[in-house]
Amino acid sequence: MEGQTFDRDTGIQVVIASLCDVFDLIDEPVPGTLDENTVIVGEGAVLDSLGVVSLIVEIEQRLEQEYEVAVTLASERAMSQRSSPFRTVGVLADYMVTTIEEDGA
Numbered sequence: 001m002e003g004q005t006f007d008r009d010t011g012i013q014v015v016i017a018s019l020c021d022v023f024d025l026i027d028e029p030v031p032g033t034l035d036e037n038t039v040i041v042g043e044g045a046v047l048d049s050l051g052v053v054s055l056i057v058e059i060e061q062r063l064e065q066e067y068e069v070a071v072t073l074a075s076e077r078a079m080s081q082r083s084s085p086f087r088t089v090g091v092l093a094d095y096m097v098t099t100i101e102e103d104g105a
Contacts, residue, residue, distance in 0.1 A: 006067065006100050011093030012036050014066075018058040019089070022051055025058075036090030052086060059096070071099050 016034045023030045031046050039045045041052060056074050063069040073085075073096065085095035 006069065006097060008090075008093050008097055011096045012089055014059060014062055014096070015055075015089045015092050018055055018062055019046070021058050022047065022054045025054060026051060034089065036088065036093065038089045040088060040092060041084050041086045056086075059092075063096075063100075069100055071096070071103055073099065075099075 012035075016038075019034055019038070019040075020030055034046075040047060040055065045052075047055060053074075060071060060073060063071055073092075084091075086092050
């Protein structure tokens with residue numbers, strides 16, 4: 001990813017594209033509108049726990065293939081946070097950007 005910056009908008013696009021791929025994988029229709037407020041974990045979530053695992057794997061693979069970024073999103077740090085970094089598309093995008101920046105530093 002030399003010379004490129006990975007920003008929040010790119011993160012949101014990656015999460016939404018990955019969500020669409022997961023819905024295709026589990027043979028479920030994409031629910032309504034997917035945006036930064038779409039709930040991934042918690043009340044009103046669009047995926048079950050297995051779907052969330054699939055989403056994380058899909059995002060990590062997409063980052064590696066399309067952006068040449070190797071990152072682990074389901075880390076001990078992520079799991080120990082008081083508030084899940086997987087709550088919504090926007091929160092996950094923010095967490096992804098922060099993790100990429102920290103790993104690249």
